[in-house]
Amino acid sequence: MLQIQLLRENPQEVIDRLKIKNFDATDLVAEIRQLDTDNRNLKKSLDDNLMEQNRGAKEIGMLFKEGKREEAEGLKARMAELKEAEKTGRAKLQELEELLQAKMVLLPNLPNAAVAPGKGAEDNEIVYTEGDATNMGPDALPHWDLVKKYDIIDFELGNKITGAGFPVYKGKGARMQRALIDFFLDSAIEHGFTEIQPPYMVNEDSAYGTGQLPDKEGQMYHCQVDNFYLIPTAEVPVTNIYRDVILKESDFPLKNCAYSACFRREAGSYGKDVRGLNRLHQFDKIEIVVIEHPDRSYETLEKMTNYAKSLLTKLGLPFRVLRLCGGDISFTSALTYDLEVYSKAQQKWLEVSSVSNFESYQANRLKLRYKDATGKTKLAHTLNGSALALPRVLAAILENYQTDKGIVVPEVLRPYTHFDIID
């Protein structure tokens, strides 16, 4: 959520910058400003009422003590009037506040100045490429054939047990998963991240705190009996650690990493992109989450992106980095880099990481703040990124490392897999 002060002080800037995200905020901003004014006026009159009541109550106490009964009774009558006005004022204020809040969450985060305008994925800017992204011969198999050939992932079985999008990893497939998780976690720890094992279900407050609610409700699995949500990413529980927290400046940066299974309903995605490991309802991911001082968050974004890049380099996968354009960047992000690996058999770029700076947008909802040098409380900045999401990394490894003899395990993973080929 944006800070309302921004709309008070500089509404035009908000409108202009949101244009980059192809979002026309003109009417919404006007509406919010009106609501905000009404809200403050009402609050003022309610406060005045309450002040009179507070004073009156004290006075009545005094009057009774002094034995001035009639005077006290007279005041009581006045109090009854005030109370009546208070009731209507309160109801109206609550209504206004809820409406204001509901409108505020409709405003996306402002994009950073580096975000280029654009319609969609095709307008993203390639800022870096690495490795050999040429295609393999016509004999190269896509991973959904490879996993059958070597019997390491069983989609049919997942179908039987649960449904589409819940694959079963078997034998060396399962061990590859475990190796990747360990490799990613160990690397993150080496880079100064603290490992967290979060809950896989969160309550409503947490889902709201990171912005999954009220918007993306349909994207999460909901456990209705207890009103819990299955996490779509570890970002949700890990960031919510800091909900309602006030940090010291010296606490920055807070660097956490977490492995978790992620659950996504993916309502509305069909077609060829969902084939094999490309899009699943349950998948594994290592997430890095950083809470940072506003002055340093962009520096940190670069570091996080570089860190994610280093993982792909070590795995020997060709990849590129995109700076997302206004049309493709998420609602809540100010600047996002996507990392895509090249899958030689599918002849396609696959997104394996997305690293974003949310600036204070998430922090505002989370009430995640810090005290600055002068003792003022201010909103912190939050950042997160995948480092990395497993299924597509695995898909790329399987495809790019296939040989006549089997799938060669990338060097860095061998200490974790304890085997060097899948055959």
Place this chain on the structure above:
RNA sequence: GGAGAGAUGGCCGAGUGGUCGAAGGCGCACGCCUGGAGAGCGUGUAGGCGCCAAAAGCGCCUCCUGGGUUCGAAUCCCAGUCUCUCCGCCA
């Protein structure tokens, strides 16, 4: 699942109708003291919102949450949530 106890500031803990945003202690910060440290002494130490150009100042709200009683609620009543203990079940 059954029975009971509880929820107060960063923490511990007092407070059962008004002068309580809240004693006292711990912690923390600053100052004095010291060669330095400790001890000791002193001062300060929640958050949100509004009025104000801003600071100062003033006002409102917050003692788990939401209602209620009352002129007045941390304190009384109702509902809910959470935590703890015991029993049962269980990886």
